[in-house]
Amino acid sequence: MTLTKTVCPYCGVGCGVLAGADGTIKGDPDHPANFGRLCSKGTALSETIDLEGRLLAPKVHGVDTDWDTALDLVASKFSEAIRDHGPDSVAFYVSGQLLTEDYYVANKLMKGFIGSANIDTNSRLCMASSVAGHKRAFGSDTVPGIYEDLEDADLIVLVGSNLAWCHPVLHQRIAAAKTARPDMKVVNIDPRRTATTDLADVHLRVAPDGDVALFNGLLTYLAETKNLDHAYLDAHVAGAREAIELAAQTDPSQSGLSPEGLAQFYALWAGTPKVVTVYSQGVNQSTSGTDKVNAIINCHLATGRIGKAGCGPFSVTGQPNAMGGREVGGMANMLANHLDIENAGHRDAVQGFWASPTICTSAGLKAIDLFQACAAGKIKALWIISTNPAVSMPDAKAVAAAIANVPFVAVSDIMARTDTGDLSDVLLPATGWGEKDGTVTNSERRISRQRAFLPRPEMARPDWKIICDVAQKMGWGDAFSYRSAAEVFAEYVALSAATRDFGRDLDLSIFADADYADLIPTQWPNNKRFFANGGFFHPDGKARMIAVTPPVAVPSEGLTLNTGRNRDQWHTMTRTGKAPRLGAHLAEPYAEMHPDDATAMGVGYGDLVAVKSLHGDVILRALITDRATKGQVFAPMHWTGQQAASGKINQLITSNVDPISGQPALKTGSIVARRFEAAWFGFGASVSPLAPTGRYAAISRTATGWQGEFADTKAPDDWDPFVRDILAAPSGDISVLEDLKSGLVRIALHEGKRLTALFFASPTPVRLARSYVVSLIGTETSALSSLAGRGGADHVDAGAIICACMNVGVNTVRSAIADGARTVDAIGEVTCAGTNCGSCKPELSAILAGLQLPMAAE
Incomplete structure (x- = not known):
């Protein structure tokens, strides 16, 4: 069986995969993102590629139809809305799970031919604050570092990032580096004790939204202890004095940390020249997300710890092509190639290259605003592509009602049933991972080819092709007459060349003569780090340190909700929900809570908890553990109406956003919880x-x-x-x-x-x-x-799955311990548990310690 080199469709690490039509899945040892490693989700990819539950034909009002009928309806409804109500009466809502070629043509159609910027993406929900912080500091959305910095650093600070569960391969790269260099230090800044904390030398249980106070305090400490790099600041940075003066007015105790904890962290950061600060949703998904990003960047700029080996702020993205979407202008306030909608010269260059009849002249509706416009009746035609906002958006119940309020809704998806698809007028069957070709860009700016290794279902089409088909029926056939994804990519590269004179960071010239079919994973520009010697993208060439203040804490009368992800699940489980072993670890929506909170509400092992906010209510299984912080409840966001009767967490979340980035504060909310009195x-x-x-x-x-x-x-x-x-x-x-x-x-x-x-x-x-x-x-x-419910003495019950990669159950682990395995490594030698992605190692340690694992043993 020939194996095809492709790339994993899950998180932004961008792992290389060797895949075969027979279901063979292996990590690609030659891919520089993962060097053969895969996490539990990647390992189980073969269990998610069947046609069960797939959307296999276009549907109009739930009835199968042919492509021409469906496309004619979509094109006519959008054309009529534009004719009668103007271009801003229509909108696209797309996804970081699209390939770059899909993203490119969707943005070309909306911004250059329809003439509106009403195209936003679910990437708004995960990394828009990082984009905004980059642009404020650097003048462009530039990621300064590369993955090798994680191995080169002497100190890694993980902020709001459960790397072990959400980016397991990067976590393993750090773990391997720490094993090779035991003097390397890791600090984990997170309200919870997570699987990632087990790798850390220091765990700081920061208060929700306490990050700005923490890093403002660090900046003040760096200034007071004469740890600033004045030569770098003088040559390459503006705004340092203002940022440092305002930071000095911050009380670091607003971080929720003790003076001793703060002192330990500040001294470690200041005394370690090679520092990488990795951050993710705990930073971005906040009403102060952009300020958090800039508070972190300020500390790196102030010390010149950026763009050098083992140094820099590093945003790790949650979706496989969030970066590719950013590159082609995938959000409502961006143009392709990191250009700006507000800049007339940028607009003219893009419009001229596209030879388009119009171009958007102002930013469009960001995700929250877009669905509020749907609710207000302002959007007459909506196209949702490869995402499930009726579950993933905050105040999800209101978002579902807003979608239902739009006169015409088209949804492109691979699945026949999703909470969002059930609200559509037209369903368009897209090809899925394994069936489509294109490119993605990972968190370190590395472009890799996703290649088809499976035949596509007869009536399914690639997303770029569906978009082009609609564009042609709307009258723009010549501009959307691509015959392959390769032609789309070539045009994208040519646009990069046509706009190079603007001096932005995105330079794809290395791909100009590349063989698309044989394209190897390549980082633009040429494996280069940015900013070690300045060269920022503000007009004066200097970075900006941004003066920021901590948000005013709002007292909560009840509990604080903290949302996030599970180790073995992905977004709304349309794919991972198909894999039995991925659901066998934590098979229910759950509320992770501190024992004191559980006792206060009379909740015990196995009980259910009714959780309520101003916007909705859910029922969750109690998972009682001291890994939780007292007063806080953690719940994952994956469950939908397809898998649970009352588990959609995001319907509890208020639609509050960061005022700069427009990113929703999905990580936190105020709730009340009580024991669910089940009969x-x-x-x-x-x-x-x-x-x-x-x-x-x-x-x-x-x-x-x-x-x-x-x-x-x-x-x-x-x-x-x-x-x-x-x-x-x-x-x-x-x-x-x-x-x-x-x-x-x-x-x-x-x-x-x-x-x-x-x-x-x-x-x-x-x-x-x-x-x-x-x-x-x-x-x-x-x-x-x-009906006994248990096997006899001759039956070996593996128990609930602990290691999804190797399909090892809790009882198998306990047997290995009883037979003499006294370390996590020894358990791995006997059972293989923990020997792949390593994300289960904290649970193996807990079993060794004799701790009960709620929801796992029985």
């Missing part, structure tokens, strides 16, 4: 897809079908029809064991000798060997044996 709890497994019905339900894929957790406030009058309904098992023989005294119910369904479904209910959280129960589905197992 019964249930667990079911079936060969058929389950429906997330009732007050609480969480559905996940298994190796034998599907499983679900259920709970409600009233028990059904008759369990037989109820269970048949939720387990999607209308036929078959049913066996019921019901103990009226204890309230225990156990049900098995058979088709002939084949066990098709099992269901267990109890007045308290159900305890049984779930992995064993799931393994029985589809086998010829008697009702009596299956």
Whole structure:
């Protein structure tokens, strides 16, 4: 089997993958981002590429149709809206999961031919504050460093970044460097103790939005202890005096940290010349996100610790092509090639190159504003491409209502059912990862080729092709007559050459004569770091230190919500939700809370928690751990209406934004929480897809079908029809064991000798060997044996999955410990757990320490 060199479709690390049509997935040892490493999600890619649940034909109002009919409708609706209401009455909302070629033609169509800048992207939700901070400091959205800096640094500061779970391969690169050079130090700045904290020498539990106070305090310390690089400042930086003077007015205790913790961190940072500060969503997703970014950059500029090996601020992006989208002007306030909409010369150059009839003259609607305009009736036609805003946007319930309010909605996706797709008038089937060709840019400015290794479904089309088809039907055929992604890329490179005289950072001349088919991972410009010797992109060539002040703390009467991501899931799980082993680690939406908070609300192991804000409410499984900070609750954002009855976390979040970047403050919110008083709890497994019905339900894929957790406030009058309904098992023989005294119910369904479904209910959280129960589905197992819920002495129950890469369960790990494995490495030698991406190592350590792992053991 020939293996194709391609790139992983998940986070912004941009890992190289060797993929085969037979399902073979390997890390590419020659790719400079990962050198063969893959995380749990990348390792499980082969489990996500089947056609189950795929959108395989265009649909108009839910009915299959042909491409011409669907495209004619999209083109006519957009043309009519533009004719009757003007170009700003239409909008595109796109995605960092698009390839650069897709992004390029979408922006060309909207900004250069429709004549509006109403095209924004879900990248607005994850890195817009970093873009704004870069532009304020550097004059352009330039990432100064490269991944090698992580290995060259003597101190790595991780701010608002659970790297071990969200960028595991970079985490492993740091871990390997630390092993090779034990003197390397790592500081983890995060309100929670996460998997990343286990690598750190120092953990600072910063208060929510305490980052500006922390780094203003550092800047003041650097000035007071004479650790500034005055030669660098004099030659290359403006605004230093103002920034330092304002920083000195900040009380560092606003960071929530003790004087001792602050002193330790400041002395370490000041005394270590080679420092890299890595930051992610904990910085960006805030109403003060841009100021946080600039507070960090200020410290690097003030000390000249930028652009050199092992030095610099480093934003790590959350999506595979967030950087590529930034390069082609993917957001509403940008033009391609890092040019500015507000600059007439930039606009003229782009319009002239495109030979377009018009060009947008001002910034368009950013994500929050865009959907508010939808709610207000200002948007008459909306096209959503490769994203799920009805789940991922803050105040998600209101966003769903806003989409439903738009007279015409088109959605391009690979899946037949998403929360957003269910609101559309037209569904357009796109090709998915493995079926489409193009390029992506990772967090260190490295462009890699994504290559097709699977045949595309007959009626699916690449996103760039769908966009061009619509553009042609709107009357702009000549400008959108590309025959391949290679032609789109060539035009993009040519635009870079045509705008080079503006002196911006983005220079793609190294790709001018490149063979697109054989393009190797290449960093622009020529593996170069930026700014060691100045050369910033403000008119005077100098950087700007930005004077910033901490936000005013708003007292919370309840708990503070902290949202984020799971180790093994991706965004709204349209892909990772297909992989059984990725759902086997944490299969339900959960609330991670401190034991003191759990005790205060009477919540115990396995209980459910009702969480409420001003905008919505959810029900989550309690995960009680001292890794959480008292007064704060962490919950992941992945669950949608397709997998859970009440798990959409972002419907709790207020639509507050950073005033500079327009990025929503998705990381935090005020909530109240209480124990959910369930009359019964249930667990079911079936060969058929389950429906997330009732007050609480969480559905996940298994190796034998599907499983679900259920709970409600009233028990059904008759369990037989109820269970048949939720387990999607209308036929078959049913066996019921019901103990009226204890309230225990156990049900098995058979088709002939084949066990098709099992269901267990109890007045308290159900305890049984779930992995064993799931393994029985589809086998010829008697009702009596299956209803025990546990295997006999001859059955080895691996337990809930701890290591998704190697599919190792908690009971397998415990057996290895009982047999003498006394270290994490020893467990790995026996079971292979932790030997791939390493993200499970903190949990292995917890098991070694004898700690209970909620939601894992049973």
